[in-house]
Amino acid sequence: xxxxxAPEVLFHLGSLGITNAVFSSFxxxxxxxxxxxxxxxxxxxxxxxxxxxxxxxxxxGLYGLVQNVMELKYAKGVMSFVLTxxxxxxxxxxxxxxxxxxxxxxxxxxxTVTETSSTEKLSEAESTNHxxxxxxxxxxxxxxxxxxxxxxxxxxxxxxxTVHVFRAxxxxxxxxxxxxxxxxxVTNILGFAYAGKGHLSKFINFxxxxxxxxxxxxxxxxxxxxxxxxxxxxxxxFAGEILLxxxxxxxxxxxxxxxxxxEIFVGAIQAFVFFMLxxxxxxxxxxxxxx
Amino acid sequence: xxxxLQYIAMGLAIGLGAIGxxxxxxxxxxxxxxxxxxxxxxxxxxxxxxxxxxxxxxxIAIYALVVAxxxxxx
Numbered sequence: 001x002x003x004x005x006a007p008e009v010l011f012h013l014g015s016l017g018i019t020n021a022v023f024s025s026f027x028x029x030x031x032x033x034x035x036x037x038x039x040x041x042x043x044x045x046x047x048x049x050x051x052x053x054x055x056x057x058x059x060x061g062l063y064g065l066v067q068n069v070m071e072l073k074y075a076k077g078v079m080s081f082v083l084t085x086x087x088x089x090x091x092x093x094x095x096x097x098x099x100x101x102x103x104x105x106x107x108x109x110x111x112t113v114t115e116t117s118s119t120e121k122l123s124e125a126e127s128t129n130h131x132x133x134x135x136x137x138x139x140x141x142x143x144x145x146x147x148x149x150x151x152x153x154x155x156x157x158x159x160x161x162t163v164h165v166f167r168a169x170x171x172x173x174x175x176x177x178x179x180x181x182x183x184x185x186v187t188n189i190l191g192f193a194y195a196g197k198g199h200l201s202k203f204i205n206f207x208x209x210x211x212x213x214x215x216x217x218x219x220x221x222x223x224x225x226x227x228x229x230x231x232x233x234x235x236x237x238f239a240g241e242i243l244l245x246x247x248x249x250x251x252x253x254x255x256x257x258x259x260x261x262x263e264i265f266v267g268a269i270q271a272f273v274f275f276m277l278x279x280x281x282x283x284x285x286x287x288x289x290x291x
Numbered sequence: 292x293x294x295x296l297q298y299i300a301m302g303l304a305i306g307l308g309a310i311g312x313x314x315x316x317x318x319x320x321x322x323x324x325x326x327x328x329x330x331x332x333x334x335x336x337x338x339x340x341x342x343x344x345x346x347x348x349x350x351i352a353i354y355a356l357v358v359a360x361x362x363x364x365x
Contacts, residue, residue, distance in 0.1 A: 005361070005364050005365055228347075231350065265330045269342075277343070281341070
């Protein structure tokens with residue numbers, strides 16, 4: 001099974017490593033641009049086509065939710081911002097379920113155990129006084145036991161490391177953390193821009209000892225929001241990926257179908273929840289609290 | 292030995308960590324059902340708020356799951 005927490009690097013642009021999650025997000029970007037072009041070619045006011053109707057239905061539903069939490073003059077600008085999050089996260093989540101994602105992979109060259117486990121050998125030689133042969137045997141046994149190696153007529157060989165070319169971007173903690181940081185920073189910037197002193201007095205409040213500590217707790221809860229946004233998205237999608245890999249490896253046929261449906265549902269819910277929470281927090285930050 | 296302990300730790304992390312959120316989500320959903328039963332007209336509003344609250348509770352379970360994954364795969 002080929003599961004790794006961190007996405008694998010495919011190639012380097014200068015000194016920047018492009019991982020398979022970043023490459024997938026490029027592909028998603030291209031898909032989005034193509035979709036918008038196709039949508040724009042047939043926009044019509046009195047005779048809308050099916051695609052336009054579907055997009056308008058989703059847009060109206062989400063816009064209603066945003067208008068519930070803030071006034072119309074804010075809702076227009078905020079809607080374009082949070083809708084971007086929704087579409088981006090939805091596509092990123094569903095991209096990991098595409099059939100070509102686990103199928104396309106690159107393979108690294110095969111290598112024998114003696115070349116790769118030389119660091120293991122050195123550390124063992126330092127710690128104990130074994131002979132060279134027993135150290136080799138130990139590293140062979142360790143490699144075989146953890147299923148990184150297999151027995152063949154040429155000796156013990158390591159499994160070739162396969163690297164998937166595509167991976168759901170939201171299964172990368174960097175992606176989830178990035179959009180969480182953007183969401184929290186923009187929420188606070190909008191709060192300062194539209195509510196000014198009111199937003200600042202939520203955090204720094206000298207009108208008594210209790211409001212002061214409540215202000216400090218509010219700052220801590222902003223960081224808590226960061227962590228909860230990123231880990232909610234990352235945990236759901238990464239765990240979903242692992243679930244699909246495990247279920248596929250222990251069953252056959254259509255047994256993975258219910259889990260795929262579950263993952264489709266979870267992906268949509270996570271995108272919706274990110275959208276909803278960001279708009280609720282912006283609504284809270286922007287509304288002037290008049291006592 | 293270490294691999295065995297890793298498996299035990301992974302199982303404990305997610306097993307114990309899912310008790311709290313499971314109870315929490317059950318409580319949330321039951322109160323929401325009561326409220327909808329009392330006032331069927333407000334069903335969609337209550338449903339939206341319920342989903343929001345359930346996602347907060349589920350996030351805690353996801354933290355436990357991430358810890359379990361880190362124990363095993365990192």
